[in-house]
Amino acid sequence: MAESAKPPVELVKGINGLDKIVLRGTRSSSVEVYLYGGHVTSWKNDHGEELLFVSNKAIFKPPKAIRGGIPICFPQFGTQGSLEQHGFARNRFWSIDTDPPPFPANNTYKAFVDLILKPSDEDSKIWPHSYEFRLRISLTPGGDLILISRIRNTNADGKPFSFTFAYHTYFYVSDVSEVRVEGLETMDYLDNLKGNERFTEQGDALTFESESLNNSLVWNPWDKKAKAMADFGDDEYKHMLCIEAAAIEKPITLKPGEExxxxxxxxxxxxxxCSGQLDPQKVLHG
Structure with a gap:
């Protein structure tokens, strides 16, 4: 079948036989999404160039989360209480949502998929709440990637719940030592390497010579931590950078019925x- 004749949305088998959705845009742009984790593992531009990083040692086998791409961190980021690190959404099997609610603005896009995650009996034992997590992943005609998350409290007992959340995005870079992250100057951040002490960013751009700061969640493991991770190549830290949109410092609380x-x-x-013109409120929003 010719490349141009392939459908804009296709369900195929990925690594280790896991179900994968392929979204195809104009020219050579595409997105790949695994139902395991509701996990975006590839985003290619019009020239077919990969923009996301996935480790060559990533383990595509439950219950291990996939190392790279865009893991979904819910209902927590980090490690707290009885929940596993970064919550359980990134290592659960999501379903294709056959009856999604209306989503704004992008109903003319042909390349999109709606996913849904609901609590399992096992999850309810460690996080005793009822919820619906809907995720729409779209590839626009211009090749942009859009993720929209909708989380609803469906508790029947009248109880609210609180959560933290992050799109744990791994970008592919040719050389992390040459990367500049702009648009974060004057913004407060919590330094995860200094006991979450609060600082204010003073520079006009972030550059990287060591393990990164928890700065609107900007992270690179650098050499020592890379070698300590079994699902991450020793030198792969040179070719990735995590820049994550998140809701972490102040947990989100939903009453029953709220979304x-x-x-x-x-x-x-x-x-x-032209550098120096990025607006952080447009780059990161939620």
Missing amino acids: WKGSQEFCAVPSSY
Whole structure:
């Protein structure tokens, strides 16, 4: 079948036989999403160039979360109480949502998929709440990647619940030592390497010479931590950078029937783009 004749949305088998959704846009742009974790593992631009990082040692086998791409951290980021690190959404099997609620603005896009996650009996033992987590993943005609998350409290006992959340995005970079992250100047951050002490970013751009700060969740494991991770190549830290949109410092609380919505939009701009013009409120929002 010719490449141009392939459908904009296709369910195929991925690594280790796991179900994978492929979204195809114009030219060579595409997105790949595993139902395991509701996990985006690939986003390619119009030239077919990969923009996300997935480790060559990533383990595509439950219950291990996939190392790279865009893991979904819910109902917590980090490690707290009896919940596993970064919650359980990233290592559960999501379903294709056959009856999604209306989503705004992008109903003209052909390349999108709606996923849904509901609590299992096992999950209810460690996090005793009823919820519906809906996730729409879209590839726009221009090649942009949009993720929209909608989390609803469906508790029948009248109890609210609180959660933290992150799109734990791993970007592919040719050389992390040459990367600049702009748009974060004057913003407060908590330094995870200094006991979550609060600082204010003073520089006009972040550059990387060591393990990164918890700065709007900006992270690179660097050499020592990379070697300590079984599902991460020793030198792969040179080619990745996590920049994560999140709701962490102040947990979100939902009463029964209430819904929270958070979104993130990714777009690739030409290398000739004039630096110093990024608006963090447009880059990260939720």
